[in-house]
Amino acid sequence: MNLVKSLVIKKVSLLYFLLVVAPIAFYISIVIYFSENIPYWDDYDTVLAYLNQADSARYQGLFNQHNEHRIFWNRLVVEGYYFLFGEINFRHLVFFGNLGLLLLVLFIFNLFKSRSTEIVLFIPILYLIFQPQGWENITWTTGSLQNYYILLFAFLSFYLWDKGNYLGRIAAVLFGALAAYTSANGLLVLFIIFFWEVAQIIIDYKNHTSGFFLSRLKLLSFLVIAILFLCFFYLKDYTSPDPHRSFFRNLSNYVLFSQYILMFLGSYMEPSKPLTILVGLLQLILFFYITYLRYYQKNIVNYLLSVFILLTALLIAIGRVDFGVDQALSSRYKILSVLFLVSMYCAIIEIWPRFFSRKPIIFALILLSVLFNIGSQVLVLKNLAERKNTLEEITGWYHTGKGLNYPNQERANIIIKRSIEKGTYIPPSLTENKY
Known part of the structure; x- marks a missing residue:
């Protein structure tokens, strides 16, 4: 009897292991197979044109603006790689970009297991995150470095702030600043922490002594100073890109504005637009419901992460509703909508742990997440294949001067030729072709 029980336990453990490894392994294989050592779109500016500058100009431009962002983190990674290897390989940079997503999942898991939740319930999260709906980021150097690491830095900032110790809070502010210098929405991080601390003072007004509030005010003063410094240096010489100057008109168009947000939150249910709106609405209602239940008292890190994604x-x-509501379904944003779903999922299993500890419920959640992952593969892998084929058209550029994945072919030609001359980047098959 004991032998049979032992064999059953081993089989179940093996099954869990395979369920955990499968989505990660398949995602990694996608990244390896579809990525190319070829620049795409913003890569011409953020990597090649940047490295083509003189050293002094590069170092002075580390914090310079790119569109509406200040992409210090991207440039820092590019500088580091170039310093180590003396030549850019976009494929390797893509691998490093996707590492940000893997690290984020590891930190989410660390938070998840600390909540005394059934570990097996983490399996659906792996199938939700490690699927290719965010295909634009997966094989794009600029997109992966920016859109994955901003989430990692935001999470680390909330996580370290919640630790409550002196060094943790200094590190939280540093990660908050790094988030801002990775993507423009990173500016939200320190503001969210500040308003959370203000809310804490209001909530705890009747329950603590004057000494408690004095320490809180010191903390707020520290945050205010950090935010003022961050905003001053970030907004100094900042210019708003032309497409985003219709700010107030976009905000006043409340019907399209609301539709855009709901489609954004439910975008992983594409291609059904009505379903994306419905799912987005349900998630928004759920967010307000967990707020009503004071979920933030259970898990402030997860709650603040959901606030960050929502804001x-x-x-x-x-900024973008005047581009059309379909733009809310852009694949580069889908990691945000999926992560919001993951955040809501973590919240409800913490609020109702008994219900989600039932084996039929666990089985159903795993099955649904696996089906979602498979469905995403079926729908999206063709896009990655098309991207790969499009990138490989660079081989024809040697003869025609065309085929570079950049809106201005003339500028792209100048950038890539200068990169070859300087030795910062050597396109594939250059030894067999001449431009």
């Missing part, structure tokens, strides 16, 4: 959706809607 990011608001900012993107304000």
Whole structure:
């Protein structure tokens, strides 16, 4: 009897292991197979044109603006790679970009297991995150470095702030600043922490002594100073890109604005637009419900992460709704909508742990997440294949001067030729072709 029980336990453990490894392994294989050592779109500016500058100009331009962002983190990674290897390989940079997503999942898991939750319930999270709906980021150097690491830095900032110790809070502010210098929505991080601390003072007004409030005020003063410094240096010489100057008109168009946000939050249910709106609405209602239940008292890190994603959706809607609501379904944003779903998922299993500890419920959640992952593969892998084929058209550029994945072919030609001359980047098959 004991032997049979032992064999059953081993089989179940093996099954869990395979369920955990499968989505990660398949995602890694996708990144390896579809990535190319070829620049795409912003890579011409953020990597090649940047490295083509003189050393002094590069170092002075580390914090310079790119579109609406200051992409210090991207440039820092590029500088580091170039320093180590003396030549850019976009494929390797893509691998490093996707490492940000893997690290984020590891930190989420660390938070998850500390909540005394059934570990097996983490399996659906792996199938939700490690699927290719965010295909634009997966094989794009600029997109992966920016859109994955901003989430990692935001999470680390909330996580370290919650630790409550002196060094942790200094590190939290540093990660908050790094988030801002990775993507523009990173500016939200320290503001969210500040307003959370203000809310704490209001909530605890009747329950603590004057000494408690004095320490809180010191903490707020520290945050205010950090935010003022961050905003001053970030906004100094900042210019708003032309497409985003219709700020107030976008905000006043409340019907399209609301539709954009809901589609953004439910975008992983594409291609059904009505379903994306419905799912987005349900998630928004759930967020307000867990707020009503004071979920933030259970898990402030997860709650603040959901607030960050929600406010990011608001900012993107304000800036881009005049591009059309379909833009809310852009694949580069889908990591945000999926992560919001993951955040809500973690919240409800913490609020109702008994219900989600039932084996039929666990089985159903795992099955649904696996089906979602498979469905995403079926729908999206063709896009990655098309991207790979498009990137490989660079081989024809040697003869035609065309085929570079950049809106201005003339500028792209100048950038890539200068990179070859300087030795910062050597395109594939250059030894067999001449431009």
